[in-house]
Amino acid sequence: MISVATLTVMLLALIVFSSLIIFNVVAASALNSIQEKIDISVYFKTSSPEDEILRIKRSLEELDEVKSVEYVSRDRALEIFKERHIEDATITQAVEELADNPLSASLNIKADDPDQYSLIASYLDNSALEEYVEKVSYAQNQVVIDRLASIISVSRQAGVLLTVALAVVAILVVFNTILLAIYSNKEGIEIMRLVGASNMFIRGPYIVEGVIYGTIAAVLSTAIMLPVIYFISPYLKVFIPGMDLMGYFLNNIFTLFSYQLLFGIGIGIISSLIAVRRYLKV
Amino acid sequence: MINFQDVSKNYNGYQALIDITFKIVPQEFVSLVGRSGAGKSTIVKLLIGEDKPTKGRVTFGHYDVGKLKSNQLPQLRRHIGTVFQDFKLLPTKNVYENVAFALEVAGKPEREINDFVREVLDLVDLGSKAKNFIHELSGGEKQRVAIARAMVNRPDVVVADEPTGNLDPFNTSAIINLLTKINELGTTVILATHNKDIVNQAGRRVILIENGRIVRDEERGKYSL
Numbered sequence: 001m002i003s004v005a006t007l008t009v010m011l012l013a014l015i016v017f018s019s020l021i022i023f024n025v026v027a028a029s030a031l032n033s034i035q036e037k038i039d040i041s042v043y044f045k046t047s048s049p050e051d052e053i054l055r056i057k058r059s060l061e062e063l064d065e066v067k068s069v070e071y072v073s074r075d076r077a078l079e080i081f082k083e084r085h086i087e088d089a090t091i092t093q094a095v096e097e098l099a100d101n102p103l104s105a106s107l108n109i110k111a112d113d114p115d116q117y118s119l120i121a122s123y124l125d126n127s128a129l130e131e132y133v134e135k136v137s138y139a140q141n142q143v144v145i146d147r148l149a150s151i152i153s154v155s156r157q158a159g160v161l162l163t164v165a166l167a168v169v170a171i172l173v174v175f176n177t178i179l180l181a182i183y184s185n186k187e188g189i190e191i192m193r194l195v196g197a198s199n200m201f202i203r204g205p206y207i208v209e210g211v212i213y214g215t216i217a218a219v220l221s222t223a224i225m226l227p228v229i230y231f232i233s234p235y236l237k238v239f240i241p242g243m244d245l246m247g248y249f250l251n252n253i254f255t256l257f258s259y260q261l262l263f264g265i266g267i268g269i270i271s272s273l274i275a276v277r278r279y280l281k282v
Numbered sequence: 283m284i285n286f287q288d289v290s291k292n293y294n295g296y297q298a299l300i301d302i303t304f305k306i307v308p309q310e311f312v313s314l315v316g317r318s319g320a321g322k323s324t325i326v327k328l329l330i331g332e333d334k335p336t337k338g339r340v341t342f343g344h345y346d347v348g349k350l351k352s353n354q355l356p357q358l359r360r361h362i363g364t365v366f367q368d369f370k371l372l373p374t375k376n377v378y379e380n381v382a383f384a385l386e387v388a389g390k391p392e393r394e395i396n397d398f399v400r401e402v403l404d405l406v407d408l409g410s411k412a413k414n415f416i417h418e419l420s421g422g423e424k425q426r427v428a429i430a431r432a433m434v435n436r437p438d439v440v441v442a443d444e445p446t447g448n449l450d451p452f453n454t455s456a457i458i459n460l461l462t463k464i465n466e467l468g469t470t471v472i473l474a475t476h477n478k479d480i481v482n483q484a485g486r487r488v489i490l491i492e493n494g495r496i497v498r499d500e501e502r503g504k505y506s507l
Binding site: 187188190191192193194195196197198199201 | 330332352353355356357358359360364370371372383384387388431435
C-alpha cells in the first residue's frame with residue numbers, strides 16, 4: 001500500500017531540493033554574467049606618462065585578488081569613443097574638430113571575486129598614485145555589486161533552510177507511514193521474533209518500503225520538473241543572456257535525477273531506520 | 283541444560299518472580315503450574331530472552347540468556363520451539379506456509395524445508411490439511427499447527443505456555459498426548475499451565491509457583507490446590 005500523503009510530502013521535499021540545485025546554477029550564471037560587466041576603472045590624468053601607467057598596471061597584476069588588468073590608451077579610448085558614436089554626426093564632427101585628444105587613458109581591473117573589489121579600490125586609494133589618477137569608478141558600482149552578492153547568498157541560505165525543513169517534515173511523515181505499517185503487522189513481527197528470524201529479516205521489508213518511497217518520489221519529481229523548466233526557460237533567457245536552463249537540465253538530467261534519488265532514498269532509509277529502531281523491539 | 287539461578291524479575295515495582303532457582307536436564311518433561319499471574323509466563327519470557335532478569339542468571343546451554351544482545355537472540359530462539367494459548371499463527375498463510383516460515387527465517391534450502399514440513403505435519407496428523415488456511419481449522423488443529431511449527435526446526439526444547447487454554451477437554455487431551463510424544467522422541471518439553479487435570483495426565487515433574495516463588499518441585503508430582 002502506497003500512502004499518497006507520504007509520497008506528496010516526499011515529492012515536495014525533492015522538488016525544493018532540486019530547485020535549490022537549479023537555483024544555484026541560475027544564480028551562479030547570473031552573477032557571472034554581471035561580474036563580467038563589473039570592473040574597476042582607473043582613469044588617469046591626461047598628463048600622466050604612459051610608462052608610469054604601465055608600471056601601475058604591472059604592480060596591480062602582482063596583487064593576488066586581481067584577475068586581469070586591461071590597459072586602454074588615450075588613442076584607443078578615442079577609437080572606442082568614435083566607434084560607439086559613428087552614427088552620430090554631431091559628436092563625430094565635434095571630435096574631429098578637437099586639436100587634442102580629450103580622453104583619459106584607463107586601466108580596467110577585474111577581480112576573481114566580487115568581494116575583493118573593495119580591497120583593490122583601497123589599494124588604488126593611496127597618495128602615491130594621487131599624482132596620476134583622475135578618478136576611480138568603483139564607488140558607483142559598489143552598491144550594485146554588494147547588493148547582488150548579498151541577494152544571492154541570502155536566497156541560497158533560504159533555499160538550504162527550506163530544503164532542510166521539508167526534509168525533516170518528509171522524514172517525519174515517512175516515519176509515521178512506516179510506523180503504521182509496523183503496527184498493522186505487529187502479530188507477524190512477534191511471530192517472526194519467536195521463530196528466530198534475524199533482525200535484518202524483520203527490518204528489511206520496512207527499510208525497503210522507505211527506499212521505494214524515495215525512488216518513486218525521485219522519478220515523479222524529475223517528471224514534474226521537466227515541463228516546468230521547459231516553460232520557464234525562455235523567460236529566464238530574457239533576464240540572463242546566455243542562460244539556457246532547459247539545455248542545462250537536459251544535459252544534467254541523470255546527475256540531477258541521481259541526486260534526487262540519493263536524497264529521496266536517504267530520507268526513506270533514515271526515517272524507516274528510526275521507526276524500526278524505536279518500535280521494533282527485536 | 284536450562285538453569286535459573288536466584289532469578290528475580292520486577293515490573294515497575296511489582297515483583298513477578300522472587301529468587302527462583304531450578305534446573306532442567308535434557309529430555310525432561312516439566313510442568314510449570316500455578317494460578318494465573320503466579321509467574322509462569324514470566325519464566326517463559328526470561329527463557330526465550332524476551333525479558334531480562336532484574337537479578338540472577340538464566341542460562342540455556344552455553345547461552346547466558348540475560349546477557350544476549352538483540353542480534354544474538356534469533357540464534358537462541360532457533361533452539362527453542364514456542365507454543366502459546368493464542369496460537370500466534372499468520373492468518374495470511376496456509377498451514378504448510380505457517381510451518382515452513384520457521385525454517386525460511388533461518389535460511390534453510392527449499393528442499394529441506396519441504397521434507398521437514400511434510401514430516402512434522404504428519405507427526406501432528408495434519409498432513410491432509412497442508413493447503414488449508416488458519417481460519418478453516420478448529421482450535422485443536424490450530425494448536426497442532428503451532429506445535430508443528432515449534433517442532434520443525436528440531437529445537438532442543440519446546441516451551442508451551444498455556445497451550446490448552448482455548449481448547450475443549452478432548453482437544454486438550456490430544457495436545458498433551460502430542461507433547462508427551464514429542465518428549466518421548468527426545469525433545470525437552472516445558473509446559474506452563476493452570477489446568478491440574480492435564481498435569482496429572484502427564485504425570486511428570488511438577489514445579490508449583492505461587493506469588494513469584496517456587497513452593498514445590500517434585501518428580502512425578504501431582505498438582506492440587
